[in-house]
Amino acid sequence: xxxxxxxxxxxxxxxxxxxxxxxxxxxxxxxxxxxxxxxxxxxxxxxxxxxxxxxxxxxxxxxxxxxxxxxxxxxxxxxxxxxxxxxxxxxxxxxxxxxxxxxxxxxxxxxxxxxxxxxxxxxxxxxxxxxxxxxxxxxxxxxxxxxxxxxxxxxxxxxxxxxxxxxxxxxxxxxxxxxxxxxxxxxxxxxxxxxxxxxxxxxxxxxxxxxxxxxxxxxxxxxxxxxxxxxxxxxxxxxxxxxxxxxxxxxxxxxxxxxxxxxxxxxxxxxxxxxxxxxxxxxxxxxxxxxxxxxxxxxxxxxxxxxxxxxxxxxxxxxxxxxxxxxxxxxxxxxxxxxxxxxxxxxxxxxxxxxxxxxxxxxxxxxxxxxxxxxxxxxxxxxxxxxxxxxxxxxxxxxxxxxxxxxxxxxxxxxxxxxxxxxxxxxxxxxxxxxxxxxxxxxxxxxxxxxxxxxxxxxxxxxxxxxxxxxxxxxxxxxxxxxxxxxxxxxx
Numbered sequence: 186x187x188x189x190x191x192x193x194x195x196x197x198x199x200x201x202x203x204x205x206x207x208x209x210x211x212x213x214x215x216x217x218x219x220x221x222x223x224x225x226x227x228x229x230x231x232x233x234x235x236x237x238x239x240x241x242x243x244x245x246x247x248x249x250x251x252x253x254x255x256x257x258x259x260x261x262x263x264x265x266x267x268x269x270x271x272x273x274x275x276x277x278x279x280x281x282x283x284x285x286x287x288x289x290x291x292x293x294x295x296x297x298x299x300x301x302x303x304x305x306x307x308x309x310x311x312x313x314x315x316x317x318x319x320x321x322x323x324x325x326x327x328x329x330x331x332x333x334x335x336x337x338x339x340x341x342x343x344x345x346x347x348x349x350x351x352x353x354x355x356x357x358x359x360x361x362x363x364x365x366x367x368x369x370x371x372x373x374x375x376x377x378x379x380x381x382x383x384x385x386x387x388x389x390x391x392x393x394x395x396x397x398x399x400x401x402x403x404x405x406x407x408x409x410x411x412x413x414x415x416x417x418x419x420x421x422x423x424x425x426x427x428x429x430x431x432x433x434x435x436x437x438x439x440x441x442x443x444x445x446x447x448x449x450x451x452x453x454x455x456x457x458x459x460x461x462x463x464x465x466x467x468x469x470x471x472x473x474x475x476x477x478x479x480x481x482x483x484x485x486x487x488x489x490x491x492x493x494x495x496x497x498x499x500x501x502x503x504x505x506x507x508x509x510x511x512x513x514x515x516x517x518x519x520x521x522x523x524x525x526x527x528x529x530x531x532x533x534x535x536x537x538x539x540x541x542x543x544x545x546x547x548x549x550x551x552x553x554x555x556x557x558x559x560x561x562x563x564x565x566x567x568x569x570x571x572x573x574x575x576x577x578x579x580x581x582x583x584x585x586x587x588x589x590x591x592x593x594x595x596x597x598x599x600x601x602x603x604x605x606x607x608x609x610x611x612x613x614x615x616x617x618x619x620x621x622x623x624x625x626x627x628x629x630x631x632x633x634x635x636x637x638x639x640x641x642x643x644x645x646x647x648x649x650x651x652x653x654x655x656x657x658x659x660x661x662x663x664x665x666x667x668x669x670x671x672x673x674x675x676x677x
Contacts, residue, residue, distance in 0.1 A: 200239035207234050207242050211249035215256065228257055243267055247274040250490045254280045265290055296321050303328035310335045317344050322351035329357035341368045342425070349375035366410050366418050367425035373406040374399075374431075402540070404436045411448050416461070419451040427455055434483040435539060441494050442513050442521070442543060456481035465609040468495065486532040488541050490540060493517075493524035513547035 213219065214227040234242055247264045250256035261281040267271050273473045276282065276290055276298065279342065288311060291299050302308070303316055303324050308331060316328050317340040325344045328334055341358065348354050355372050358364060381399035384390045390398065409420055426432040432452060440448040446468070454464045457480045467473040474495060478488055494517040522540050525533050 200241045202594060203237060203239065204241045204245040207231070207237070208245040208249045208281070210234075211246055211256075215250065215253050231260060232257065233259065240268055240271060244271050244274070247271050251275045251278045252280075256281055262286065266293070268381070269295060269297045272298060277301050277305055284309045284311045287312045291315050291319065296324060299324040300327050303330055303334070306333050308334040310337060310340075313337075314340045317341075317347075322348040322354050326351070326357040327353045328352065329361060332361070338365045338368060338421075341365070342371055345371040345375060350374050350379055365421065368416055369410055370407045370422065373410075374403040377406070389581070401546075403431070404439055407431075407436070408440055408443055408445055412445065414447075416447070416451070419447060420455070423448075423451045423455045432456070434487050437483070438487060438491060438494070438539075439513070439543065441491060441498070442517050444498065444514060444517075453477060453481055456483075469499065471496070471499075486528070486536055488538055489524040489528065490521035493520040496520065513543050513550065515544060515547045515551070517542045518547060563635040 208553060210227060211231055214224060214231060217276055219227060231246065234246060237243060243264065247267075249278065250260060250264075256279070258281050261279050262276050264275045265279075265282060265286065270522050272290070272294065276287070282290075287302055287305070290467075291302050291312070292315065294302075296608060299316055299320050300323055302312065303320065304327050308328070313328060313334050313336045316324060317336070320328065325348055328336070329344070331339075341364070344354065345358070349372065355376060356559070357366065377399045379383065381390070381395040381402075384398075385392055385395040407422065407426065411419055414422070426436070437449055437452050440446075440452070446465075450461055450464045450468065453459070453468070454461050457464065459467075459477075459480075466628070467477040471492075474492065475488065478491060479485075483491075497514070497517045497520045518540055522537060525540070528536065
C-alpha cells in the first residue's frame with residue numbers, strides 16, 4: 186500500500202514533487218527494512234523512475250543511492266551514463282561500480298567525468314592507468330593530488346610525457362610523498378626544457394645554447410636527486426635514463442667529478458652488465474678501469490679525463506689529498522684538463538670545452554657558497570643588533586615607567602613620611618626615594634629591626650669594654666675575689 190502511494194506521488198505534474206517522492210522511495214528501499222514483496226515493488230518503481238524526463242528526478246535518485254552498497258546495480262550503471270552532473274554523483278562514491286565500469290565511463294565520458302573519477306577514493310591501478318592515457322591536464326593533476334590513487338611508475342612517467350608542460354600537473358606530481366626518483370627527474374627535465382624553450386622564444390638564447398643549458402640542468406638535477414638515494418632507486422633511475430637516451434658519457438663524467446661514485450657505479454653496471462661489486466673494484470683499480478670504460482661503449486676521447494679524475498678521487502679516498510665542495514670538484518677538473526693537454530687538437534677541443542664549462546660551474550658554486558655564508562653571517566649580526574636595541578628600549582621603557590610610578594606615589598602622599606635630614610651638600614638619592622614610597626607598616630618594621638640591631642651592638646660594645654677592664658686587673662686580685670665568692674656561696 187505504501188509503495189502504491191509513492192508511485193501515485195511520482196505521477197505528480199510538478200518535477201519537484203516527483204523528485205521528493207523518488208528520493209523518499211529510494212531511501213525507503215535502502216534503509217526501510219521492507220519485506221520481500223514490498224522491496225521488489227520499490228525496486229521496480231525506482232527503476233521505472235529512470236525514464237522520468239526531468240533530470241531533477243534522476244538527480245534525486247543519484248543523491249539518495251550514490252553512497253549505498255545496497256542500491257540496485259542497474260540503477261547505478263544507468264545513472265553513471267547520465268548527464269555529467271548526475272553521473273558524477275555516483276561515479277565519485279558508489280561502491281557498486283567496478284573497475285571495468287569506471288574505465289568504460291572514463292573512455293566514454295567527457296573530461297568532467299574523468300576528473301570526477303580521478304578524485305575517487307582508493308582508485309585502482311587499472312583505472313588510474315586508463316586516466317593517465319586519456320585524461321587531460323586538469324584530470325591528471327587531480328589524479329596526482331589523490332593520495333589514495335594507486336599509480337604505477339610507468340603511468341606517472343606517461344603522465345609527464347603527455348602533459349609535462351602543464352605547470353599545475355608538475356606541481357601536483359611533486360606533492361606526492363611516494364613519487365619515485367625517476368619521475369621527479371622527468372618532471373625536472375620537462376621544467377628545464379620549458380624554461381629553455383621560453384628563453385629561446387624570447388630571443389635570449391640560441392636554440393643550440395638553449396638545448397645545452399637544458400641538458401646540463403637536467404643532468405645536475407638528476408645527480409642532486411640521487412645524492413642520498415639507495416641502491417635500488419639508483420638502478421631504476423639509471424634504467425630510466427638509458428631508456429630515454431639520457432645516460433651518456435657527459436652525465437657519468439659529471440657524476441665522477443662530483444664525487445657521486447654510487448651513481449657512476451650503477452651507470453657502468455647497467456652499460457656493461459657487470460654486477461655492482463665488480464664494477465666498484467674495477468673503478469678502484471688503476472689498470473682495470475680502462476677495460477671497464479671500453480666495455481661500456483663510451484667515447485675514447487674522454488678516457489684520459491675519466492682516468493685523471495678517478496686518480497684524484499682515489500688519492501682523496503686514501504687520505505693523501507682532499508676534495509672540497511658538495512658539487513663539482515675543481516681539483517679533479519684540473520687533473521682532467523691536465524691529462525687532456527697531450528691529446529690531438531681535434532679530440533682535445535670538445536673535451537676541454539666540456540671540462541671548462543664544468544670548471545666554471547664549480548667556481549660559481551664555490552662563489553655562491555661563500556656569498557651565502559657571508560650573507561648568513563651578516564644577517565645573524567643584524568638580528569643580534571636589532572635584538573640588542575629591542576632589549577635596550579624595553580629596559581629604558583621599564584625605567585621610565587618606574588620613575589612615573591614613584592612620582593605618582595610621592596604626589597599622592599607627600600606627607601606620608603618625614604623628610605630625612607640632610608646636610609647642605611648632600612643630594613637626594615634613589616634610596617631615599619624608595620624609602621619615601623614604602624608603606625608605614627613596612628617602615629615601622631624596618632625601624633624596629635634597626636633599633637634591635639642597635640641594642641645588640643651597644644651590648645656587644647659593653648661586653649668588650651668589661652673584658653678590657655678585666656684584663657687590666659692583676660690575676661692575684663681576681664683569684665682572691667673568686668675565693669671570697671666561693672666562701673660566701675658555701676656559707677649560704
